[in-house]
Amino acid sequence: MLRLKRLIEIAPRRSVNGRKLLKEEVQIFPEIPLRSPSQWTSSRFLDIYQMGNKDAIERERARLKDEMNRGYFADMSEMKQHGGKIGPANKIIIPAVAAVKFPTVEVNYSDGSSLKLPITSDRNDANLSKSDIPKASLVCLSFRASSQPMVDSWSFPFLKTFSHSPDVRLYEVSFIDSWLLTRSPIKKLLLKIMRKQKPGEKQDVLQRQIVYSFGDHYYFRKELRILNLLTGYIFLLDRLGRIRWQGFGLATPDELSSLLSCTSLLLEEK
Incomplete structure (x- = not known):
């Protein structure tokens, strides 16, 4: 009985001391109101x-x-259906009054130098001379490596036909949108190992200008209504940077004939 009485007397004291200790801890470590991660986010x-x-x-x-x-799977499904030929190329040149401007895009050469396409006569650039402004430019767009053979099917015949024309330009633009590859050190290293003109290639007036564009191109693609990234896109521009002809996928003989004749018409325009 005596032992029980002593236990009853000691227990409250311990609880009181416990409460005092808790109070002291709260003063030292003030309570932080907690919220669930979902509420915070x-x-x-x-x-x-x-x-x-x-x-x-x-x-x-x-x-x-x-x-x-x-x-990717939607693009692959379309490729199986039409092989990258998302539409027929223009048969005739687009009239100047109906032509739309090609959106500006910054590109890099393998040596690290940059350029803004298209080069047009209405650009306010003191470094551009009249001879730098082409009457016709073929711009070939490739978003994935799988479309390079499609681009080649257009660019090689074009290069062969207009190899001695000083008023024509040919650009092959490869788009690189990977976040890692757009970082400055990786980008510089990547440009060093990119495709360059082979030493044995013939030095004509018209050269294949192989360039690269890094970063996000969503709104650029939006302006050109580009959806499938596995196919190649070909645009013929006039001296004002307007789209006067366009093609897709692998070139057919009739489409190549149309491209070459439309380019000749642009060279004759005043």
Whole structure:
């Protein structure tokens, strides 16, 4: 009985001492109100949403929705259906009044120098002389390595036909959108090992200018209505950078004939 009484007397003291210790700990380590990760994330997104540009956010949402509707498997499915020939090439030249401008894109040569395409007569560039502005430019776009043979089917006959023309340019643009490959050290290393003109190649007036464009090209593709990234896209531009002819995929004899005749017409335009 005596032992039980002593236990009852000691227990409250210990609990009181325990409460005092807890109180001291709270003073030293003040309590931080906890919230679930989902609540923190949503409120943070809300703050960014309120602070950011709502129009830009809406555009980004539309972009995500657009890109989710397209993908590698959708491109592959189309390639199996038509082999990259997403449409027929123009049979005749597009009239100047109906032609649209080719969007500006910055490209890099393998030596690291950069250039903005297209080169046009309405550009305010003091470094450009009249002889630097071509009357006709063939711009071949390749987003994946699989489309390079398609580009070659257009560029080689074009190069052979207009090899001695000083008023024609030929650009083969390869797009690199990988985040890692666009980082400056990797980009410089990549450009060093890129394709260069072979020493034994014939030095004609018209040269294949192989260039590369790094980074995000979504809005560039959007302007040109490019969806399938596995095929090649060919554009013939006039001296003002307007699209006067376009083709896709592998060239056919009739389409090549159309391209060459339209180029000749551009060279004759005043």
